[in-house]
Amino acid sequence: MICHEKGVNTLIAQRKSxxxxxxxxxxxxxxxxxxxxxxxxxxxxxxxLARMLALxxxxxxxxxxxxxxxxxxxxxxxxxxxxxxxxNVPLQAERFLxxxxxxxxxxxxxxxxxxSQAVEKTQVPxxxxxxxxxxxxxxxxxxxxxDRYNISTSPYLSVQNRTELNSAHDxxxxxxxxxxxxxxxxxxxxxxxxxxxxxxxxxQVFKEDDVGFIAEAFVPFERELALMMIRSRDxxxxxxxxxxxYQQNSxxxxxxxxxxxxxxxxxxxxxxxMLESINYVGAIGIEMxxxxxxxxxxxxxxxxxxxxxxxxxxxxxxxxxxxxxxILGLPLGDVHSLAPGFAMYNLLGSGQSDxxxxxxxxxxxxWYGKGENRDGRKMGHxxxxxxxxxLALKRLTDARRLIQI
Amino acid sequence: MICHEKGVNTLIAQRKSxxxxxxxxxxxxxxxxxxxxxxxxxxxxxxxLARMLALxxxxxxxxxxxxxxxxxxxxxxxxxxxxxxxxNVPLQAERFLxxxxxxxxxxxxxxxxxxSQAVEKTQVPxxxxxxxxxxxxxxxxxxxxxDRYNISTSPYLSVQNRTELNSAHDxxxxxxxxxxxxxxxxxxxxxxxxxxxxxxxxxQVFKEDDVGFIAEAFVPFERELALMMIRSRDxxxxxxxxxxxYQQNSxxxxxxxxxxxxxxxxxxxxxxxMLESINYVGAIGIEMxxxxxxxxxxxxxxxxxxxxxxxxxxxxxxxxxxxxxxILGLPLGDVHSLAPGFAMYNLLGSGQSDxxxxxxxxxxxxWYGKGENRDGRKMGHxxxxxxxxxLALKRLTDARRLIQI
Numbered sequence: 001m002i003c004h005e006k007g008v009n010t011l012i013a014q015r016k017s018x019x020x021x022x023x024x025x026x027x028x029x030x031x032x033x034x035x036x037x038x039x040x041x042x043x044x045x046x047x048x049l050a051r052m053l054a055l056x057x058x059x060x061x062x063x064x065x066x067x068x069x070x071x072x073x074x075x076x077x078x079x080x081x082x083x084x085x086x087x088n089v090p091l092q093a094e095r096f097l098x099x100x101x102x103x104x105x106x107x108x109x110x111x112x113x114x115x116s117q118a119v120e121k122t123q124v125p126x127x128x129x130x131x132x133x134x135x136x137x138x139x140x141x142x143x144x145x146x147d148r149y150n151i152s153t154s155p156y157l158s159v160q161n162r163t164e165l166n167s168a169h170d171x172x173x174x175x176x177x178x179x180x181x182x183x184x185x186x187x188x189x190x191x192x193x194x195x196x197x198x199x200x201x202x203x204q205v206f207k208e209d210d211v212g213f214i215a216e217a218f219v220p221f222e223r224e225l226a227l228m229m230i231r232s233r234d235x236x237x238x239x240x241x242x243x244x245x246y247q248q249n250s251x252x253x254x255x256x257x258x259x260x261x262x263x264x265x266x267x268x269x270x271x272x273x274m275l276e277s278i279n280y281v282g283a284i285g286i287e288m289x290x291x292x293x294x295x296x297x298x299x300x301x302x303x304x305x306x307x308x309x310x311x312x313x314x315x316x317x318x319x320x321x322x323x324x325x326x327i328l329g330l331p332l333g334d335v336h337s338l339a340p341g342f343a344m345y346n347l348l349g350s351g352q353s354d355x356x357x358x359x360x361x362x363x364x365x366x367w368y369g370k371g372e373n374r375d376g377r378k379m380g381h382x383x384x385x386x387x388x389x390x391l392a393l394k395r396l397t398d399a400r401r402l403i404q405i
Numbered sequence: 406m407i408c409h410e411k412g413v414n415t416l417i418a419q420r421k422s423x424x425x426x427x428x429x430x431x432x433x434x435x436x437x438x439x440x441x442x443x444x445x446x447x448x449x450x451x452x453x454l455a456r457m458l459a460l461x462x463x464x465x466x467x468x469x470x471x472x473x474x475x476x477x478x479x480x481x482x483x484x485x486x487x488x489x490x491x492x493n494v495p496l497q498a499e500r501f502l503x504x505x506x507x508x509x510x511x512x513x514x515x516x517x518x519x520x521s522q523a524v525e526k527t528q529v530p531x532x533x534x535x536x537x538x539x540x541x542x543x544x545x546x547x548x549x550x551x552d553r554y555n556i557s558t559s560p561y562l563s564v565q566n567r568t569e570l571n572s573a574h575d576x577x578x579x580x581x582x583x584x585x586x587x588x589x590x591x592x593x594x595x596x597x598x599x600x601x602x603x604x605x606x607x608x609q610v611f612k613e614d615d616v617g618f619i620a621e622a623f624v625p626f627e628r629e630l631a632l633m634m635i636r637s638r639d640x641x642x643x644x645x646x647x648x649x650x651y652q653q654n655s656x657x658x659x660x661x662x663x664x665x666x667x668x669x670x671x672x673x674x675x676x677x678x679m680l681e682s683i684n685y686v687g688a689i690g691i692e693m694x695x696x697x698x699x700x701x702x703x704x705x706x707x708x709x710x711x712x713x714x715x716x717x718x719x720x721x722x723x724x725x726x727x728x729x730x731x732i733l734g735l736p737l738g739d740v741h742s743l744a745p746g747f748a749m750y751n752l753l754g755s756g757q758s759d760x761x762x763x764x765x766x767x768x769x770x771x772w773y774g775k776g777e778n779r780d781g782r783k784m785g786h787x788x789x790x791x792x793x794x795x796l797a798l799k800r801l802t803d804a805r806r807l808i809q810i
Contacts, residue, residue: 035761035762035763036759036760036761037759037760037761037762037772038774051463055460055463055464055483058456058460058482058483058774059460059770059771059772060764060770060771060772061762061770061771061772061773061774061785063482063774071485076485077463077468077484077485077486078460078463078483078484078485079482079483079485080476080481080482080483080484080485080487081482082485316767316790325764328764330763330764331766332766333766333767334766334767338743354441354442355441355442356440356441356442357440357442357466358440358735359465359730359733359735361736361737361738361739362738362739365464365465365466366464366465366466367442367464367465367466368466369443369463369466369468380466385721
């Protein structure tokens with residue numbers, strides 16, 4: 001055991017050495033994009049992802065302009081450049097865009113067509129691009145995109161009516177998964193049909209819906225994995241480590257990493273190829289199933305992502321910083337992890353009491369400033385570094401007990 | 406050289422291992438102070454120190470309330486809880502304090518008496534305490550405090566009139582240093598009298614001033630050093646590494662660390678003893694002269710400090726986070742550095758053009774959002790990690806060229 005620990009430490013030392021060498025940047029060879037200050041970054045949406053983007057933007061010297069419904073929204077609290085409005089109302093989106101230099105969003109479920117028009121009218125770029133948003137906000141073209149680049153995913157069928165629901169049952173067998181094509185997150189809009197009775201019940205109540213559905217084969221997986229990738233307008237590219245994520249009631253409870261999988265490298269290469277082909281710009285969260293020998297993409301989210309929150313403390317540069325650099329067209333450089341193991345633990349609301357919390361030692365605490373403590377709501381998260389992923393996670397489950405939500 | 410590098414890496418590996426073990430916190434033995442949300446932290450002042458405190462407060466789930474003169478102030482930009490006002494106007498300070506749960510300040514030069522009264526009336530605690538602020542904002546009682554705890558500093562005399570100016574000349578010899586007792590920073594309010602002619606000129610124009618002066622012996626030093634210490638209301642204590650700082654035109658240009666000095670450990674112990682004796686709460690910046698064999702305190706600043714900005718990226722927890730924890734009475738835990746070498750480089754204004762900047766790779770960029778680019782003004786700073794302090798500094802001097810201010 002002691003020998004093993006020494007082995008790990010030598011490994012860390014070697015890796016650190018390599019990483020520190022990576023810091024030797026050939027400045028003279030780099031053509032840097034220069035930005036004039038002040039530089040205004042528009043963020044559509046006011047939740048925790050927008051908040052963390054805005055906080056990082058302040059640090060980097062960017063002016064974060066936030067468009068959201070309420071001045072009490074998590075992101076509205078952290079900037080003086082907040083505007084009241086709805087990104088889905090074309091005129092409000094347009095007015096907001098006309099006051100910034102570049103824009104991004106925290107949710108892929110805005111009306112892509114309306115945003116596309118606002119971009120065209122104002123000539124203010126929005127990343128990821130509205131057409132990419134349109135493709136990825138809908139599970140049907142998202143699946144087709146994955147197919148086109150030969151990236152494994154679960155078998156699927158479109159379900160618009162009862163006839164197609166029957167076909168899905170016949171083709172995929174039981175259990176299978178029925179998902180709304182759009183607006184699904186954290187398990188909302190997802191139904192697992194486990195047996196004949198459930199299918200009969202569903203068949204009886206099934207109604208056509210203008211959003212539409214997709215049926216997916218149920219994938220028996222060993223664990224869920226996740227990955228953040230970021231691609232800049234200048235074409236530089238960063239892939240964060242593979243991590244394991246654990247969902248409770250379809251909501252992410254924790255993430256630990258780094259994780260390994262024998263097929264990860266070729267899988268990652270195919271994903272990168274896909275992103276390059278569609279000229280993707282920004283951060284993208286990739287959720288995967290590990291079936292043992294295979295990796296399958298479960299979902300793509302074209303934005304900063306909960307599964308990447310560990311990067312705030314565990315990596316040399318976090319997803320929010322790199323996402324902002326990417327939409328500005330700045331080089332992303334290299335990232336490296338700051339410890340051999342790390343973990344993230346979501347602080348989910350109970351809806352039962354006012355939160356009481358303390359700031360545990362050796363644990364990084366992040367809170368979103370949400371007023372209402374609703375059951376299962378993402379209120380904040382904890383990060384931890386340690387010598388192994390499991391030890392980091394163990395500390396977080398211990399520390400979690402110090403916080404009453 | 407290779408052997409030496411291996412030695413360094415082994416050292417890092419060993420140190421990392423010890424540090425990771427420190428993460429084993431005996432939760433069951435810790436009585437944690439629980440805080441109810443929302444928890445409002447008042448910050449007096451709106452400059453870059455207030456801004457960095459506010460950004461960290463948001464992350465930690467605290468509501469940063471800022472009192473400053475202009476809504477364009479660096480800290481006013483980063484919170485929706487900004488109030489227009491002057492901390493030196495008693496009624497404005499009182500009204501502000503009555504709306505928060507605990508308060509702190511970014512400058513020790515506010516009227517301590519007025520703040521003391523506001524604290525008494527509102528019963529809202531302010532840290533560091535107003536009486537500590539009063540002692541440390543005036544170089545005369547500050548020197549006397551250092552004397553009381555037998556902490557080396559340069560010989561000094563009070564100078565209120567021409568007779569005392571003559572005594573200073575006779576006692577300290579030439580050159581000597583004349584400083585305003587209060588309101589001095591970045592070289593403002595400091596005069597070095599180098600020769601007889603300068604003394605005669607000074608003698609002729611010397612006028613009594615209600616702030617008063619202090620004369621100090623000129624200390625020929627080899628280098629300047631700096632140190633951040635933080636003490637919590639729960640009495641836990643953290644000392645960051647010793648660092649070297651370099652001043653250009655009396656303004657800090659860079660910091661690199663860690664630095665070594667043979668007398669550092671006993672010196673540090675005396676400083677800690679002093680802070681414990683006066684029940685100090687908060688962060689304190691300690692500027693020192695290294696004369697080769699001796700360490701002398703040059704100045705104490707009872708607040709977060711420019712010489713501690715490297716902690717934002719180079720340490721496991723930064724001065725802003727620990728200062729906030731300290732005024733909340735939370736345990737500070739341990740801190741450790743994330744690389745064997747680190748540096749900080751101030752981005753000082755030239756007053757000549759609109760800033761143009763880029764975000765260099767492998768360098769952490771921090772910007773304060775100041776509207777006006779004045780000559781010598783602190784506009785932002787860069788941090789860097791590397792295998793040695795010198796290498797980190799070298800990278801920053803290179804990266805600095807990419808930023809036009």
